Amino acid sequence: MRILVVGHYPPHRGGVANHTDNLVRELRKRHDVYVLTYGSITPREFEKERVYQVKVPPVFGLRGTLFALLGFLKIVKLHKKLNFDVIHAHYIGTTSFAGVLAKRKLKLPLVATAHGSDLDFMSKLPLGRYFVRESLAKSDGIIAVSHYLKKRALSLGAKRVRVIPNGIRPLKAKKAVKKYITFIGALTSYKDPKTFIRLAEYFPHEEFLVVGDGPLREELKRIAPPNVKFPGYRDDIDNILAESKMLIVPSLREGFGLVVVEANSLGVPVVGRAVGGIKELIRDGKNGYLFKDFDELVEKVALLLDNKKALKMGRIGRRISEKYKWEKVAERVEEVYKEVLGEEHDCSNKHARGP
Structure with a gap:
């Protein structure tokens, strides 16, 4: 399967970037995954041909709104070149709204994941509330990382929400004095x-x-x-x-x-x-x-x-x-992809590239 992930991604920092980084690494074991994120950034060397960006000014309010519009145009352009099977937007709001516009134009299925401040903060802003409600109503699949966010999504107009928690990368540390x-x-x-x-x-x-x-x-x-x-x-x-x-x-x-x-x-x-x-x-x-x-x-x-x-x-x-492993999280996300594409769709990809 060829997947486009849209949202914050390394070298950006923060919870959403950490989530998308680990999810993409796991999905790439079986699929061909590309990323569209906020610019300006320098992608990591091992994936520089699969990470794209939209350059927007780092001004609160303006950055997200411009990304919704410019991100949509970029998705259309990338689809002509790469022919995606599904779009997965992370952060319900301006990021997912770029996916909503792309879905409308390209007839591609859209999955959107709620991470927290999108439904707790973005949904309370005048324009943000419109982006959130439209995204929840128009996405083919909605994922929330907690039951708390599922309830928030349903209250804002989502019809069906799947709860798939964050995973954690394996952490290893040397023994140290607890200080x-x-x-x-x-x-x-x-x-x-x-x-x-x-x-x-x-x-x-x-x-x-x-x-x-x-x-x-x-x-x-x-x-x-x-x-x-x-x-x-x-x-x-x-x-x-x-x-x-x-x-x-x-x-x-x-x-x-x-x-x-x-x-x-x-x-x-x-x-x-x-x-x-x-x-x-x-x-x-x-x-x-x-x-x-x-x-x-x-x-x-x-x-x-x-x-x-x-x-x-x-x-x-x-x-x-132990139950928060990325392998398990990715498998559950793949189930959502199957649902929005139709159960008969083969979610494997023998041509998928390494991480």
Whole structure:
């Protein structure tokens, strides 16, 4: 099968780019997969002939709207050259709307995946709401990475939604001393790193680590107590987690929460706010704790500082993380492709190229 994946993709960073990167790698074992993403970028050498881009200005609002239009035109042009079987857009909104326009023009089946902020944020913007509703109504297949997002998609007009969670890449780390209480994520308001900084004040004898970058970084550094370190964005998350006693996820909204599963895969328990997809990933008292307010967060962190409890939760977390493998995720995505193409369509491709 020849597939066009549309959305954020490396060298872009972030949750959607991480998702599409791993999905494409897995799908390429059996199919011929191409990518259309936001420019300007320099594609990685091993796939430079299969990654295309639309150059748009990095201005919020303008970037997405232009991508919807220019992305559509690019898809039409690429289809004439490559003859796709299916389009798979990641992020319901402007990205998927490029696919909606292409579907209308080319009569190609369209699959769209909801990742979180698309349905939680984009859908609340005047023009964004139009893009989201049109995409949900016109796509042939809708995927949500959590049951929480499935409910959001249905409330916004989707008729049928398949839940397929994110997968995790295998993480391996050397044995290390557990030193830190850790936050990993973009330093933006909805990830709520300020709550993490406030938490550090309650445990002055513990070391706290803020891994990530974003517009709040300088402000956080100004207000943080001395026991907080800011290493910035890091690619070696496995090594960071290997040195972590626990992971804190204070996000105010979260469609899935991939970092929860990544931490669990390395035996690190997680304390996460009881919102969105986080509630589906943390089995309270098993692989971590859920919290609703700050006092409860402090209480749960104090409990986890009991090393025996943390070790037990870490072992349970490893077992739970086993079901989030990319091989399984890709197989379920292929089932959606079969559905939108017709059950008789052969999803294999003997001419598929390597990764």
